[in-house]
Amino acid sequence: MNSRFLLPEDPSLRHAVIDVRSRVRLAMELLPDTWPMDTFIHHNPLNGLEDLSFEEAVRTGESLFKGKGYPGPGKIRESLRSGKIKLLDLEDTFERVLSPSFALGERPPFLPEMTLARFSLAQFLLSPDLPPFAPEPGDPSGFEWWNDLLPGVCRSLEELGRRADKHSLKKGLARFQALLSVEKEGKTFSLPEARTDAKDAVLRIVGLPGEGSTFSEWTDRLFGTHIHAEINSVLSDVAALYLDEGQSFWPTPGRERGFYRLIRERWATRLPALSPHPSMPKLFSMLPSSPEEAILRVLESWAIPRQEWVGLFSREFASLPGWSGAIRWRADEHAEEARLPFSIEPVEWLAIRLALESVMVGDVLSVSLKTGSSRTSLASFMQSNAKEFLLRHWRQDPSLPLSLVQDIDRLAERSLVWGQLNPYWDGVWTRAQNSRSRAFDESTRLAWAVFRAWAFWEPDGSIASWENQAVLDVMRSWDAQVPRERFGIWGLLAMEKNYRDTFLSTLSVSRKGHAALSSSRKETPTKAQLLFCIDVRSEGIRRHLEQLGGYETAGLAGFFGIPIRFKGFGSDHVQVLSPAILSPRHFLAEIHRPYEVGAVRVFFRGRRWLRWLSHLVHEMKNNIVTPYVFVEAIGWMSGLPMFGKTFLPGWYHRLVSRAERMFVPAISTTVLLDKISEKEARETVLSEERGLIRQVLIGKYGKKARSLPQNALEEFRYLVLSGVTRSPENISAETTLGRFLGLSWQEENELVRVLREDYQLRPKRSESRLEELSRMGLTPSEQVAFAETALSLAALHDNFAPLVVFFGHKSTSDNNPYESALDCGACGGQDGSPNARVAASLLNRPSVRAGLEKKGIRIPETTWFLAGVHDTTTDTFTLYDGEDWPVTHEKAIRDLVQDLHQAGLSLAGERLRTFPGSYQKDTEDISARLSARSHDWAEVRPEWGLSGNAAFLVGPRRLTRGVDLGGRVFLQEYEYTLDPSGKLLETLLSGPLVVARWISLEHYFSTIDNDVYGSGSKVSHNVVGRFGVQFGNGGDLRMGLPWQTVFDAGVSRHEPMRLLCVICAPRDKVESVLGGNLALSGPFDRGWAQLVVLDLPSGVFYEYRPGAGWTQWTQGLEKTSGEADSGQPVMERGNTWMA
Template sequence: MKHTVNGAPFHAIEAAITGACGKIAPLWPLKHFVAVNPFLGFSDQSFAATTATLRRVAGINMLMPRTFYRQGLIDGVIENRDLDAALAAVSHHSSSAIDMEQLRAAALREPVAGHRPRAVVATIAEVLDRLAQGDRQASRTAFMIDEISKWCAAYFDQGQSAWRLPSRRLPPYAAWRATMRHDRNPETMGIRGFRSAVAAMPDDARLAIAAVVEALGIPDRAVEDYLYRALSDIGGWAGYVRYRVWDNALHGREDDTLVELLAIRLVWGYALFLERTDPAFTAAWAQAMVDAAALPEDERLGDDPELVVDLILQEAYEAAYRRGLLERLTGHFTGPKVGSIGRRAVQAAFCIDVRSEVFRRALETVSRDVETIGFAGFFGFPIEYVPIGRTTGGAQCPVLLKPAFIVCEEVAGASDAEANRILDLRLLRRRAAKAWKAFKLSAVSSFTYVETAGLLFAGKLIGDTAGLTRTVSDPNTDGLDRQVIGRIGPRLEPRPVDGRETGFDAQQRIAMAEAVLRAMSLTENFARLVLLTGHGSTTVNNPHASGLDCGACGGHTGEANARVAAAILNDRHVRVGLAGLGIVIPDDTWFLGCLHDTTTDEVRIFGADQLPASHAPDLARVRGELAKASSLARAERALLLGIGKGENIHGAVKARSRDWAQVRPEWGLAGNAAFIAAPRERTRGLHLGGRAFLHDYDWRKDADFGVLELIMTAPMVVASWINLQYYGSTVNNRAFGSGNKVLHNVVGQLGVLEGNAGDLKVGLPWQAVHDGARFVHEPLRLNVFIEAPEEALNSTIASQAGVRQLVDNGWVHLFRLDDDGKVRRYRGDLSWEYAA
């Protein structure tokens, strides 16, 4: 093994590889697509510094165009007091002096350098593109990305292709080199000696990266930036591979796949380098290396005055929204809660998802005797849920966690013979569906299929287009009838299945139940009915459908978690154990698992047939209240969906969920801007417009502040991921989003391409943040409000590095709600001040 690269120790290139790979945010596959902070790899530096890094290294902008902020000034959305606050905030990050008059003048003109920044760290492909002077047909970058993307689609395919890549059993770098021995595409496009250049590279991926870095003469200062810049060209596939690395790390497995992908990308670029020996390219590359060597050791925003202006305007835009939110929060405060509110008729726990805020407010409007609770939608049960007929299932927990329990499905009250019959039926339908798909997609039978059977689908095409039929079957039913589906539920008893222990033992049930109830601040005054309401979405023909389900459940619906939690909390042995721990649940309290459909705002109740007869009137009443709340919530959401008052709102919303051409079946979490962890009395009756994550938290019941730490390290972090994904997809959809939904093509069952080529797309489609005329999502960093003592907050910030990075580096804005109604803002380095 080589010991030096460009005279520097080899461990220096190892560190650069680790640093570059660490800057790539993971991209979860479509089957459990979840929101991810696209700037995750830059958490150790400030938001402001990252805007400069991405502009300098990769030519990527992460702020809105100047015209957006200018319109905010013209419309009066941004006021002088917001500009003042922004000038003070940015002064901490920039040495560039600018006053109010200069700022307003700059806001009224276009940036001197233009809208699209140019990367200082240039790759070989980019230098070649510059020499091509914009000729798209001569773009080496586009061709290289297309070729790498095609190969990745074949190598990582999860069952979409009928023919598998022969070398996919090899590690990626070795498999790619094996493929390139026979691939003449690059040479056909004029890249002479491509195959021989690849064959001449070292067999080891790290040694290949080191060899390229040395051959290109990349300055030591720029090596990590260059490697990251190279990966950003194939950021979608790099993101998917980073997910694989992330997932393997959760299970204690090492994974070098991202390093191998980096080697593929660098060797591709090196082959382009060897092709050109002309003076024009030689001079251009030499200048690129001079520019790279002159990079500063840290980010100096003053070096880019136009960036400073845009950053101040972004801060002012955020200050304007925050000003209005603070006024509403403080104006709504009526003093601290004194004494107990007593026992309610119904308690309903919902996910903290912003879509739940609308339904909770509607339900509380319908009945004053309903108490709603906000909690992470997996209800504290990190499970792997295994459907009948499968040996593995999906992780029903936040992606930050590893499932701690395995729960299998069973058919309630079924004999072994009946259970086996249902299992056989489900497996038969799955095999039939798989065989039919193979027949339709195979190279020969596909033509026969279209010629002979195409016209038979005319009726279905008409019905689907008119919204008269469901365009696809529910994947969770496998064709089973509603009665059978209603009997399928979680099996909680411990039992080994395929060598793995499933279910919960007695002590595990008690421990989990206690943890969940204390985390919800629900330890007394239990209602007769307690609804644990997970959520999911109903859409068709939507590759990103799982992104509308519950992020707290790993991109699945919350049904399984809600039903497991309800079953355990109804267990009489668990209740005896809880009583010994100081949590007494009355005998007449029943927990029910429910599912809130965020597209139609309907709520389905599970296990109602197990309620005692004495609770029939309670159940009838709560069904009626849920129906009224559903109607109110639909009416509110309909306005944003463009459904008029004269229409049948329920029918129109339902039709959107069944329409295979609908690009906006619902708005998901668009508009999210705040996270509030406090007793519900702080926000009950306050119209937050479906823009706030609401987590119930009473610090007075949190003796050691363990729940506070849990909230700040899990739900708050997940909410920031969601917020920053929406932020990135709004400010720069080309880099951080997935483009036009109408042009999406699913590849490898993993992700989508925009069109038929290019890199795997990341983030959200344009239609998730824009309605065609205006932005529905505003690019705002998350405003976090927590009611807790300052010392407890500081203790958590000081002890949790990830939390400290979020709040000290300005990725979220943190506020503390005082008992006297005042609000204090976190200013970094464990210091606070009263918010203006």
């Protein structure tokens, strides 16, 4: 986060500016990054809080982002109904977590089966809770509040599969009300502070702005304004315009000056259209030239002590977490890496927000209070008018009687001059002390709690056993000590326990079964070893391929241990193909094969024409005048795309692809692996710059420029890069290029300006490109190291098959801003095929094999490495670099292609049944339907992606071979016997596991609270600036997964749980690796993930519990969740209710 603003010369001000920058950086750390949509990275929405325990982070997230963090009773009821969780699991979990803190030995007489855990479960599972207030006496709805609540209880019972008779339930509730002497007329207003000295209580109860809320939130709460929402709306709009990457037809002028300077100048003007508030021009015209000084000025005017700055800054940033996260991502040097033209520094963003807030809040306070916004003056004023401030604050309490609410509202509207209405406020204050509250009394609450316990556990039984006073006394003590705020985490623990027991039981049975089979089964020759990404979507295809026989599969992170920056053939962009936690140093490029020179010319010519045509259509559609003519002239031509993409998406896609190939033919390519020399790098830069100049000249001056001599191009290139601006005073002899084209010196100057400004042909660009080329390719030692890493991650050191295939994966969808979320997360949300091609190409090189042999890895001459990609949307495969395949392996490759097709169809049929309303008639119908989904521009759910992920298994494939894991497990290959030092295990836990944990937490929070941590429904999404989505036509950037990814028809597709990590290795090895690295053990200690070790030498499972250490897991070993035809256990799928 290097600031573009220079530090001031004054030492004291310099120190203050540095302090502001450091505290802004600390506040920003609490926010997650928001990646651009073209490289969507799954991440933990509470990533900035991972140094806290999971429960503390959830509480902080609720405060900062206003988002829920645990599954509610509705989700638990849904899981009970679908069989994903058992009531016994819930009861056991509640017993376990309650036992250390509460006296569980106390049981109510006559009800020996009733326990505190069961009583608590009834309160959790039976909705609704008692509302905070009841209708007032005389209210048209009546005071019989239970008439509104009983239907909710009935629905809850029915969701749980229990009988619910409203008449019987109503009689039972009435009986408990009578037993507990429920009051029906309310009680004295339950605000103890109303009976204390108001002057002493006001600062403690109401609080000052900046203490737990921003100034705008404080003002909105007390004065009924909407400043906070207005600020968010204004800043969202200006950020979208400033950061736009080409979506807007008219880009915002002046962006090169920087966000702070641009907004300060715009809002300082008195033109109403450019200023969102009438008081802003005066204040913004007086703002300092640097954002840090502007922040200091606002903080000084508000009298905020230094120790509260970080808290205030974090709340300001969290007001728009999506935009703030995007700004943080760009500020962390990603903007330069991605070559984004514009970025906003966090201090600029905060300075504009605080200045805007200062203006709008200051106007309200000056009009309403006739005072400034300094907290010192506000504190004094609040104490002088304590009763009014307290009553305004209590106005938000739902238990406040309606008559008081109306009195407060009437006085608030008349309080133009504070102090003059104090006698009236005193009268309201007196009435508040003697009013009847709408809040339920304790006896009513207890009656409702006991009623729910009876309705849940004994609705068909007699109520007589519950009428004993001793029973009610026990339940009264229970109700007082039950921590209802912890029900959510307990429900989560029960869900996790159920899946953990099921998965470990399955793993245990599978391990024993394979141990028995391995001693009796005759070894069959391996046709190929297939290496897939650990992605949960690879589990199904691996299983189907293995069932065909002759195939071994292994899982490793989809970048195959080769982090690279990659430029595809014909691409203008460099892809970062590695996990987000890495920053690749090596740069590789895809080039055409030598015999494709002629086709390459056709390729670039056709692409140039198509781009020109696309640009023309875009200009015609968005110009202020031409749309009317455009629609009348050729608007009818839009009918074919609309009809085809809507009704025949597969056919239309094939038609467009064929037409495009007529202009832009497919080119055979290869990846350039070898390092280029410095001389070659300089020659490449020279060639590119000359080519750029020639291309510009051809565009401006036509065919004549094609025959321009090489020396003329070089002379003019030197002039452009020299930085000299020619004029009549310093003009030398005209250039060769000028003479050749017949240009005046003014025309030459204009051409120089265009090349420098529009095409960025400057010395800095040349140096940057030269540095990039110097990193292109791999040295011989780097090639060997990458090849060794790829094989080590796959636990493949010997027994090589004739074919070894690296499969990356990608997805295919249309009109889907979240397409990259379906691609390979280990490749930065992109297609993983380049990494697969690099890995295979390296391992086929004799020099690399010789280097590996020196390291003890001997690859037979009969082994050939292939690269391919698995399209997870259509379950189809593509193999690359067929020009290099040896003749000796052609039959084996043909057999592989056939088996890939068969396995893909089998998996496709399995997946197709999970989509709502899907069916298939035959195998061809499967392929056609999935292909149609991938090209349907109205399809909101082209595939489920990683929804349903639940576990991360580090161990050998033989433990799960043949087991249907339901597409829910990340499978990382690992043989502890090949890793004596534990270094490889440390790498796996610090790399692939981190990515898997982020994926899990992204899905978890997007399921728990999709409105806050997710991105809502795709139906209302609009792409903004080509880098993000907004909900509707404005507002914050959405930072999580869409509703359609984790839900289906209101039922959650994803089961929200923390990731279960199972490591198959000796426990002492795991302890050694984790014990020496707090970064690895911390997430388990703080509860962000679950950890189980399968001690392979002994076959014992050990579960790690934070704060309690290791516990031997034994539960569930005697049972499995199902049996497949092969005799292998089958894990429950993520969407069993639709299967």
